[in-house]
Amino acid sequence: NKRAAINKDKPSSTHISLSPEHKYFTEVNQIVSHHLNQINDNLEENWTCIAEDGELKVYKKELEEDGIVIDPLKAIHVVKGITGHEVCKYFWDIEYRMEWEATLDSSEVIEWLSDDTFVSHNVIKRVWPASQRDALFWSHIQHIAGDQDEDPDRWIVVNYSTEHDECPSTKYVRVFMNVGMVCETLIKPPADGCQISRDDITCKIIYTAEVNPGGWAPASVLRAVYKREYPKFLKRFTSYVKTKTSNLDILL
Numbered sequence: 001n002k003r004a005a006i007n008k009d010k011p012s013s014t015h016i017s018l019s020p021e022h023k024y025f026t027e028v029n030q031i032v033s034h035h036l037n038q039i040n041d042n043l044e045e046n047w048t049c050i051a052e053d054g055e056l057k058v059y060k061k062e063l064e065e066d067g068i069v070i071d072p073l074k075a076i077h078v079v080k081g082i083t084g085h086e087v088c089k090y091f092w093d094i095e096y097r098m099e100w101e102a103t104l105d106s107s108e109v110i111e112w113l114s115d116d117t118f119v120s121h122n123v124i125k126r127v128w129p130a131s132q133r134d135a136l137f138w139s140h141i142q143h144i145a146g147d148q149d150e151d152p153d154r155w156i157v158v159n160y161s162t163e164h165d166e167c168p169s170t171k172y173v174r175v176f177m178n179v180g181m182v183c184e185t186l187i188k189p190p191a192d193g194c195q196i197s198r199d200d201i202t203c204k205i206i207y208t209a210e211v212n213p214g215g216w217a218p219a220s221v222l223r224a225v226y227k228r229e230y231p232k233f234l235k236r237f238t239s240y241v242k243t244k245t246s247n248l249d250i251l252l
């Protein structure tokens with residue numbers, strides 16, 4: 001049963017988050033910092049734009065390791081009517097993952113580490129002629145409150161490859177990935193006495209993916225898949241969030 005698998009040992013409290021004693025605490029914080037430090041990268045300098053559609057821009061850097069393509073990918077998108085909290089909620093919460101994911105055959109929780117972090121196993125759709133891949137990663141969601149004069153308020157989700165005794169790599173080629181979704185919400189101050197509406201909010205999304213396909217895959221096919229699939233994912237996922245939230249109260 002899908003729901004039972006999703007809620008497997010899910011912590012009942014909604015307040016506890018990963019404690020400093022937890023074995024993943026240092027790693028999670030390091031990887032979150034890694035993504036936050038990249039926010040202001042100069043994309044004009046070292047990156048090549050591979051797709052542009054309205055406010056969406058997708059960039060890559062060509063990189064190979066032992067003949068395997070590991071091109072880092074970065075996308076910037078600006079979407080009206082949704083908040084960073086909402087974008088991150090739907091990206092992180094595995095309950096919704098298969099509603100918007102077009103690249104996965106399945107996704108299931110392996111372990112809840114705290115109420116903001118869990119490990120999941122994901123089977124990626126097979127791309128001919130390569131072998132089928134899977135990915136095992138922890139997903140962490142965090143709110144980073146802005147300070148008045150410098151950083152804006154941010155929400156972040158990180159999906160980072162890990163290992164787990166209950167899920168050894170046997171059946172598929174395992175992909176290694178470090179994916180970050182950082183969001184900032186811009187609010188246009190409403191007229192005096194008026195409530196904020198969805199017309200007043202805009203979300204800036206900075207998405208980065210460092211993926212190692214974990215074994216040989218034809219470079220030209222992989223690059224063609226990335227060029228097609230990442231823009232498709234960003235458009236499909238953000239319109240999913242818009243549809244899901246259009247009749248709901250704004251989640252700031």
Ligand code: 6CM
Binds near residue numbers: 175218
């Ligand atoms: O970030 C995305 N989805 C997340 C939630 O599911 C998660 C991603 C997991 C899977 C990422 C797979 C990347 C592609 C792997 C390539 C496989 C190689 C096949 C060989 C081809 C010749 O972080 C959205 C991911 C959108 C991917 C386009």
